[in-house]
Amino acid sequence: MSEMWINMGPQHPMTHGLWNLRVRLDGELIKDVDPEVGYLHRGIEKISEDRHYNEVITLMDRCCYVAGFAWEHLYTIAAERALHITPPERAEYLRVLSDEFQRIASHLMWYAAFVQDIGLMSPFLYGMRDRDLILDLYQSYTGARMTYEYFRVGGVRSDLPPGFTDQARKVLDWLTPRFNEYDQLCLGSDIFHKRCDNLGVLKANDCVTHGVTGPMIRSAGLKRDLRKDRPYSVYRQLDFDVALADSADVTGRYLVRMEEMRQSVRILRQVVDWLDHHPGPVIAEELPRWLGAPYAPVGKEGYLLKRHYPKGVGFSAVEEPHGEAQAYVVNEGGEHPYRVKFRSPVFANISAARQYMVGYRVADIPPIMGSVDVCVGEVDR
C-alpha cells in the first residue's frame, strides 16, 4: 500500500465532535496530519457584537457543551472588568462551585470517551453514570443540565435551593471512591499501559512553543495552572494542589486528569462548607437594570433604561477543564460589547497535532486525540 491521505472526520467515532483530521498514512504509520476545523463555526464572536452583555452568556454555554460554566465564568470576568463591576463574594463562591463541578463533569465525560477510544467499554457507562449525578445537581440550582445561563455580569442568577449543600456532599462522597475504581480499570490493565505509555509525547518545551496548555502541559511536568499562577475569583482562599505528571504521554494526561478530579473534590468540600455559613447577596447591587436586576417583572426588565458605563476593556484568563481559556471584551459604551475575542485552549492544542502524532500508528490516533480532550464547540466558536 502506498501512502494515502484519509479523512478521519467530520463523521468519525474518533473525533468526538465535528472536525476532520486528515492523515497521511504509510500502511499503518502516520506520516503527516492536517487538522481541519470549522464545521461547527457559529460565529459566536460576531453574534456577541449584537447582544446585550448578559445575552452573551447564553452563547458561552454553547461554546463548549461539556464545560459551559467555565466559559460563562471566563466571559463574566472579562465583562466585569470591562464594565468595572465587582461581584459579591458569595457569587464568586457559587461560581467556583459551578466551575469545579464542571471540571469533574468534563473530565468524566473525557474519561468516558477516552476509554472508549482504546476499546474499553464498561468505564464509558461508569463515567456517564457519575457525570449524571453532577448534572442532577446543576439541574437543581440552574434548572438546566447542559446550557445553564446561570452566571450574570455582576454575580449569578439565583442562590442555591435549600438542602443543596447536603446533596452536594453526598455526591462528593460517592465520587471519591469512584476515582480509585477508574484507576483500577485502566492503570491496572497491562494492555492499557501497552497502548498508552510513551504515546503522543509532547515535551514541556514543545508544549510552550506550540501554545499547548491544560492537562497536556501539566502532564509534561510543567506546573502551570492559572488557578494557582494568576488566581481569579476566590481560588486564592482555597487549598488545593496542582496535578502533575512527568511522562508527557497519554498515560500522563490520564493521571493528571484523574488527580485534577480528586483536587476538585477537595476544593468543592471547602466551597460547600463556606456556602453553608456565609449567606449574602449573589449579584452586585448597583447594577443597571438592563444588566441583570434579578427579580424584575416579566416585560419590565428595563432594557431601555440605558446607563452607560465608562469605556473599558476587560481581559480574563481562566483554567478551563481543557486548558487555558482567555476572553477579551471591548466596551465602547452602550449595551453591546464592541468586540469579544475568545481564546480556546483546544484550538491551540489541536493546532499542534503534527507535533504529537507523526510517527505513531493509525491505531494510536484515537487514544492520542482522546487524551487531548477535543471539544469542537470551543474550537470553532
Place this chain on the structure above:
Amino acid sequence: MSTVTLYSVSYDIASLILHILGFIIPPANAALTNGNVITGLAVLVFGVILLAASMLNTILLIWWERKLLGRIMDRRGAMHVGYAGLLQNFADGFKLFRKTTVQPREADALGFFSGPTAYMVTSFLLFGILPISSGWNSGILPLSLLLALAIFSFAPLFIFVSAWSSNNKYSLMGGMRSAAQMIAYEVPLLLAVVAVVIVAGSFDLTTIVYEQQNYWFWGPLFVALIVFVAGMLAEMERIPFDLPEAEAELVEGWNTEYGGMLFAFFMLADYLRALVGSILVVLLFLGGWTMPSWVPSAATSFPLAGIFWFMVKTYIVFGLFVWVRASLPRVRTDQLLRVGWNRMIPLSLLSVFLAALLVTVKCVWPFGCIPSAGT
C-alpha cells in the same frame, strides 16, 4: 435414547411429510415414498433444523451478551421487547431485514455481495459439523475437528474480499488487518489443538468428547486451554483482538459500508462464529455433553440432558468472552503480532510437550488416567 438422533428425527419427519403427500396425491405415492426420496428430503429437513437451531442460538447468544454486558456496565440491557428483552433481537433483525441495501457507487458488486454471503454460509456450515450431543451430530466425521478449524479460517478471506470490494480505505485497512492478524493466531491455535489431539488420539470431535470421561482436558491441558481461548478471541474478532473492526479508528473496519441485510449477515455470522468458538472450547476442554460421575444421575438422565448441559457450558464459556470484552482495552496490530509470535507460540509448543508427556505417563494426579491409554 441413543437410538434417537437428529438424523433419525429428520428422517421420520421427511417420511411423514412424503407419506401424507402420497396419500393426498395417490398416483405419486410410489414415487414419493421411495427410500432415496425420503433420504433426500431428510437431509433437507436436517439442514433446516440445523439452520433454525443455529439462528435461534445465535440470537439468544446476542441477548445473553447484551444482558451480561448491561449488568457489568451497571445498566439493564434490553428490557422492553418481550420478557427481559428476549425478543429485542428479533425486532432488530426484522428492522435490518426491511432496510434498503445500499451499495457504494464504486464498489465491486460481485465481491460486495458475495463476501457477506460466503462469510455467512461458511459460518453456518461450521455449526453443521459440530456434535452437540450423542444424538445431535451429523454422523461420524473422522476429521471433523480439522474440518471445523479449516472452515473457521476461511473467514479472513471473505472479510478481505468484501473489504476490498467496498472501495473504502477504512474497510481496506480492516481487511488487511484481518489477514495480518490471522498469521498471528492461527499457528498457536492449531498447536493448542494438536495438544488435545495427542491426548485424545483422534481428530473426531465425538471421540474427543468420549476421551474426556475420566477427566476433562482443561485441567491437564490448562496451557493449551489458555492458548486456545486467546486464539479463539482473535479468531472471533472480539475485544481485545477486534482490530479489524476497531470502531475507534476504523469506524467499523471491514463492514463500514454494509447496511441492512448484508450487515445482518455479518452480525449473525460473527455471533455464529462466537457460538462455534465457545462450542469448540466446550468440546475440546470441558467434556462436551458429558458430565462428571459425581453429578447425580437425575441431573444427567432426563430427556435432552446432553444438549441442556452442553448449552449451559457453552453459554458460560461465552459469558467469559463477554466478561473479557467488558473489561479489557483493545491491543494494537503490532502488539497482537508480537503476542502471537513471542508468547502464544512458545506456550502452545509447551502445551504440545505437556500433552506428549501426559500420554507417556498415562496417569496424572489428581485427574486420573487416560481412558484409551495405550491405544
Place this chain on the structure above:
Amino acid sequence: MEAEELSRALAPALGDRLTAVEPFPGTAGRVRFRPDGALDVFRRIHELGFTHLSTVGGIDWVDHREVFYVAWSDALKQYVFLSTDLPADSPHIESATSVWPSADWHERETWEFVGITFDHHPDLRHLLMPDGYAFHPLLRSFKLHEPEELEVKVRHV
C-alpha cells in the same frame, strides 16, 4: 512585573518602535508598538521570557484595525498584551510564527475574520471558513449574504 518595569526592559532595545506601555488589568501591561518594527518587538518580548503565545486577535475600528497578541511567561507567571494599529486600507503585519510557532492558527483565524494579512506566514489559508470564502466576517462592514451570493468551493481530497 508592572508596566513601568516592562517599559524599562523594552525601551532601550526597541527605541521608537515602541510607542507606549500602559497598565492593563490582568496582565503585566499593554505594549503598543509600531507595526513596521513588529518582529523586533516580538523577539524582545520573547527574550524577556514570554515564550508562550496564547492568542492573536484583531479588532476592526472602522478607520483603522488593531491587531493584538497575548503572551505568557512561565518564569514571571504573567501575561503581556501587545497591540498595534494598522491602516484599514492595507492592513498587513509581519507574522509572529518565526518567533512563536503557536501563532500559526491564530494568525490564520485573524486573517480570515478581520482581514489582516500576515507577511511570511507559512500557510495563510482559511481555517474556520470554507476555502474560497471571500468575506471577513468580523469587519464592521460585514453584512449577511444571500446563500447564492456565496460561491464556496468544496474541496475534494
